Amino acid sequence: MAIASDLAIHGSCRMSLVNDHFFSTRFGMILQRGSPYRDAFSLEILQFIDTGLMNAWKKRFWPVASRCVSGTKKQPVRALNLLDAAGTLLLLLGGALLASTLLLGEILLGRIISSNQD
Structure with a gap:
Protein backbone atom coordinates (compact mmCIF):
# COMPACT_ATOMS: atom_id res chain seq x y z
CA MET A 1 0.00 0.00 0.00
CA ALA A 2 1.47 3.35 -1.03
CA ILE A 3 0.36 5.19 2.10
CA ALA A 4 2.00 2.67 4.43
CA SER A 5 5.28 2.65 2.48
CA GLY A 11 7.90 8.89 9.26
CA SER A 12 4.91 11.19 8.85
CA CYS A 13 1.56 11.05 7.08
CA ARG A 14 2.11 12.95 3.85
CA MET A 15 -0.75 11.23 2.01
CA SER A 16 -4.41 10.85 2.82
CA LEU A 17 -7.10 8.44 1.74
CA VAL A 18 -10.32 9.70 0.19
CA ASN A 19 -13.48 7.72 0.81
CA ASP A 20 -14.81 6.23 -2.41
CA HIS A 21 -18.56 6.47 -2.81
CA PHE A 22 -18.57 6.17 -6.60
CA PHE A 23 -18.81 2.43 -7.01
CA SER A 24 -21.43 0.61 -4.98
CA THR A 25 -20.66 -2.78 -6.55
CA ARG A 26 -17.97 -4.42 -4.49
CA PHE A 27 -17.35 -7.72 -6.26
CA GLY A 28 -18.18 -9.38 -9.52
CA MET A 29 -17.51 -12.49 -11.54
CA ILE A 30 -16.60 -12.57 -15.20
CA LEU A 31 -18.54 -15.24 -17.04
CA GLN A 32 -19.31 -15.94 -20.67
CA ARG A 33 -22.35 -14.28 -22.17
CA GLY A 34 -25.45 -16.37 -21.50
CA SER A 35 -23.70 -18.50 -18.87
CA PRO A 36 -26.08 -20.64 -16.80
CA TYR A 37 -23.93 -19.92 -13.71
CA ARG A 38 -24.51 -16.15 -13.73
CA ASP A 39 -27.60 -16.11 -11.56
CA GLU A 44 -24.22 -16.31 -3.66
CA ILE A 45 -22.25 -13.06 -3.73
CA LEU A 46 -25.31 -11.13 -2.54
CA GLN A 47 -25.79 -13.65 0.27
CA PHE A 48 -22.13 -13.24 1.30
CA ILE A 49 -22.66 -9.50 1.52
CA ASP A 50 -26.05 -9.70 3.28
CA THR A 51 -24.92 -12.18 5.93
CA GLY A 52 -21.78 -10.20 6.76
CA LEU A 53 -19.42 -12.92 5.60
CA MET A 54 -17.80 -10.54 3.13
CA ASN A 55 -17.06 -8.05 5.95
CA ALA A 56 -15.62 -10.85 8.09
CA TRP A 57 -13.31 -11.89 5.25
CA LYS A 58 -12.35 -8.27 4.70
CA LYS A 59 -11.39 -7.84 8.37
CA ARG A 60 -9.46 -11.10 8.39
CA PHE A 61 -7.58 -11.05 5.08
CA TRP A 62 -7.30 -7.44 3.88
CA PRO A 63 -4.34 -5.30 4.96
CA VAL A 64 -4.69 -3.44 8.23
CA ALA A 65 -5.11 0.30 7.87
CA SER A 66 -2.18 2.39 9.03
CA ARG A 67 -2.46 5.35 11.37
CA CYS A 68 -2.50 7.64 8.33
CA VAL A 69 -5.69 6.01 7.04
CA SER A 70 -7.51 5.32 10.28
CA GLY A 71 -6.68 8.64 11.91
CA THR A 72 -7.42 10.80 8.91
CA LYS A 73 -8.48 14.24 10.06
CA LYS A 74 -10.44 16.66 7.97
CA GLN A 75 -8.32 19.64 7.12
CA PRO A 76 -10.06 22.99 7.41
CA VAL A 77 -11.08 24.48 4.10
CA ARG A 78 -9.36 27.74 3.30
CA LEU A 92 1.11 31.52 -18.08
CA LEU A 93 3.39 34.57 -17.96
CA GLY A 94 6.29 32.58 -19.44
CA GLY A 95 4.08 31.35 -22.29
CA ALA A 96 2.84 34.87 -22.99
CA GLY A 110 9.42 39.84 -42.22
CA ARG A 111 10.48 43.49 -42.42
CA ILE A 112 14.13 42.57 -42.96
CA ILE A 113 13.25 40.13 -45.75
CA SER A 114 10.87 42.61 -47.44
CA SER A 115 13.45 45.45 -47.26
CA ASN A 116 16.13 43.19 -48.79
CA GLN A 117 13.85 42.32 -51.71
CA ASP A 118 13.25 46.00 -52.53
Missing part, protein backbone atom coordinates in the same frame (compact mmCIF):
# COMPACT_ATOMS: atom_id res chain seq x y z
CA ASP A 6 5.36 6.47 2.41
CA LEU A 7 4.81 6.50 6.18
CA ALA A 8 7.64 3.99 6.65
CA ILE A 9 10.04 6.04 4.51
CA HIS A 10 9.25 9.55 5.77
CA ALA A 40 -26.15 -18.64 -9.12
CA PHE A 41 -22.95 -16.60 -8.65
CA SER A 42 -24.92 -13.36 -8.29
CA LEU A 43 -27.14 -14.84 -5.59
CA ALA A 79 -9.63 30.22 0.48
CA LEU A 80 -7.01 30.18 -2.26
CA ASN A 81 -4.52 33.02 -2.30
CA LEU A 82 -2.06 34.33 -4.85
CA LEU A 83 0.77 32.08 -3.63
CA ASP A 84 -1.36 28.97 -4.29
CA ALA A 85 -1.63 29.93 -7.96
CA ALA A 86 1.90 31.34 -8.33
CA GLY A 87 3.27 28.37 -10.29
CA THR A 88 0.38 28.39 -12.72
CA LEU A 89 0.59 32.15 -13.16
CA LEU A 90 4.35 31.95 -13.81
CA LEU A 91 3.79 29.33 -16.52
CA LEU A 97 6.41 36.22 -23.02
CA LEU A 98 7.58 33.45 -25.34
CA ALA A 99 4.65 34.05 -27.69
CA SER A 100 5.28 37.82 -27.70
CA THR A 101 8.99 37.31 -28.38
CA LEU A 102 8.27 34.96 -31.27
CA LEU A 103 5.68 37.37 -32.71
CA LEU A 104 8.13 40.27 -32.50
CA GLY A 105 10.82 38.11 -34.12
CA GLU A 106 8.50 37.17 -36.99
CA ILE A 107 7.56 40.81 -37.57
CA LEU A 108 11.19 41.93 -37.58
CA LEU A 109 12.26 39.04 -39.82
Whole structure:
Protein backbone atom coordinates (compact mmCIF):
# COMPACT_ATOMS: atom_id res chain seq x y z
CA MET A 1 0.00 0.00 0.00
CA ALA A 2 1.47 3.35 -1.03
CA ILE A 3 0.36 5.19 2.10
CA ALA A 4 2.00 2.67 4.43
CA SER A 5 5.28 2.65 2.48
CA ASP A 6 5.36 6.47 2.41
CA LEU A 7 4.81 6.50 6.18
CA ALA A 8 7.64 3.99 6.65
CA ILE A 9 10.04 6.04 4.51
CA HIS A 10 9.25 9.55 5.77
CA GLY A 11 7.90 8.89 9.26
CA SER A 12 4.91 11.19 8.85
CA CYS A 13 1.56 11.05 7.08
CA ARG A 14 2.11 12.95 3.85
CA MET A 15 -0.75 11.23 2.01
CA SER A 16 -4.41 10.85 2.82
CA LEU A 17 -7.10 8.44 1.74
CA VAL A 18 -10.32 9.70 0.19
CA ASN A 19 -13.48 7.72 0.81
CA ASP A 20 -14.81 6.23 -2.41
CA HIS A 21 -18.56 6.47 -2.81
CA PHE A 22 -18.57 6.17 -6.60
CA PHE A 23 -18.81 2.43 -7.01
CA SER A 24 -21.43 0.61 -4.98
CA THR A 25 -20.66 -2.78 -6.55
CA ARG A 26 -17.97 -4.42 -4.49
CA PHE A 27 -17.35 -7.72 -6.26
CA GLY A 28 -18.18 -9.38 -9.52
CA MET A 29 -17.51 -12.49 -11.54
CA ILE A 30 -16.60 -12.57 -15.20
CA LEU A 31 -18.54 -15.24 -17.04
CA GLN A 32 -19.31 -15.94 -20.67
CA ARG A 33 -22.35 -14.28 -22.17
CA GLY A 34 -25.45 -16.37 -21.50
CA SER A 35 -23.70 -18.50 -18.87
CA PRO A 36 -26.08 -20.64 -16.80
CA TYR A 37 -23.93 -19.92 -13.71
CA ARG A 38 -24.51 -16.15 -13.73
CA ASP A 39 -27.60 -16.11 -11.56
CA ALA A 40 -26.15 -18.64 -9.12
CA PHE A 41 -22.95 -16.60 -8.65
CA SER A 42 -24.92 -13.36 -8.29
CA LEU A 43 -27.14 -14.84 -5.59
CA GLU A 44 -24.22 -16.31 -3.66
CA ILE A 45 -22.25 -13.06 -3.73
CA LEU A 46 -25.31 -11.13 -2.54
CA GLN A 47 -25.79 -13.65 0.27
CA PHE A 48 -22.13 -13.24 1.30
CA ILE A 49 -22.66 -9.50 1.52
CA ASP A 50 -26.05 -9.70 3.28
CA THR A 51 -24.92 -12.18 5.93
CA GLY A 52 -21.78 -10.20 6.76
CA LEU A 53 -19.42 -12.92 5.60
CA MET A 54 -17.80 -10.54 3.13
CA ASN A 55 -17.06 -8.05 5.95
CA ALA A 56 -15.62 -10.85 8.09
CA TRP A 57 -13.31 -11.89 5.25
CA LYS A 58 -12.35 -8.27 4.70
CA LYS A 59 -11.39 -7.84 8.37
CA ARG A 60 -9.46 -11.10 8.39
CA PHE A 61 -7.58 -11.05 5.08
CA TRP A 62 -7.30 -7.44 3.88
CA PRO A 63 -4.34 -5.30 4.96
CA VAL A 64 -4.69 -3.44 8.23
CA ALA A 65 -5.11 0.30 7.87
CA SER A 66 -2.18 2.39 9.03
CA ARG A 67 -2.46 5.35 11.37
CA CYS A 68 -2.50 7.64 8.33
CA VAL A 69 -5.69 6.01 7.04
CA SER A 70 -7.51 5.32 10.28
CA GLY A 71 -6.68 8.64 11.91
CA THR A 72 -7.42 10.80 8.91
CA LYS A 73 -8.48 14.24 10.06
CA LYS A 74 -10.44 16.66 7.97
CA GLN A 75 -8.32 19.64 7.12
CA PRO A 76 -10.06 22.99 7.41
CA VAL A 77 -11.08 24.48 4.10
CA ARG A 78 -9.36 27.74 3.30
CA ALA A 79 -9.63 30.22 0.48
CA LEU A 80 -7.01 30.18 -2.26
CA ASN A 81 -4.52 33.02 -2.30
CA LEU A 82 -2.06 34.33 -4.85
CA LEU A 83 0.77 32.08 -3.63
CA ASP A 84 -1.36 28.97 -4.29
CA ALA A 85 -1.63 29.93 -7.96
CA ALA A 86 1.90 31.34 -8.33
CA GLY A 87 3.27 28.37 -10.29
CA THR A 88 0.38 28.39 -12.72
CA LEU A 89 0.59 32.15 -13.16
CA LEU A 90 4.35 31.95 -13.81
CA LEU A 91 3.79 29.33 -16.52
CA LEU A 92 1.11 31.52 -18.08
CA LEU A 93 3.39 34.57 -17.96
CA GLY A 94 6.29 32.58 -19.44
CA GLY A 95 4.08 31.35 -22.29
CA ALA A 96 2.84 34.87 -22.99
CA LEU A 97 6.41 36.22 -23.02
CA LEU A 98 7.58 33.45 -25.34
CA ALA A 99 4.65 34.05 -27.69
CA SER A 100 5.28 37.82 -27.70
CA THR A 101 8.99 37.31 -28.38
CA LEU A 102 8.27 34.96 -31.27
CA LEU A 103 5.68 37.37 -32.71
CA LEU A 104 8.13 40.27 -32.50
CA GLY A 105 10.82 38.11 -34.12
CA GLU A 106 8.50 37.17 -36.99
CA ILE A 107 7.56 40.81 -37.57
CA LEU A 108 11.19 41.93 -37.58
CA LEU A 109 12.26 39.04 -39.82
CA GLY A 110 9.42 39.84 -42.22
CA ARG A 111 10.48 43.49 -42.42
CA ILE A 112 14.13 42.57 -42.96
CA ILE A 113 13.25 40.13 -45.75
CA SER A 114 10.87 42.61 -47.44
CA SER A 115 13.45 45.45 -47.26
CA ASN A 116 16.13 43.19 -48.79
CA GLN A 117 13.85 42.32 -51.71
CA ASP A 118 13.25 46.00 -52.53
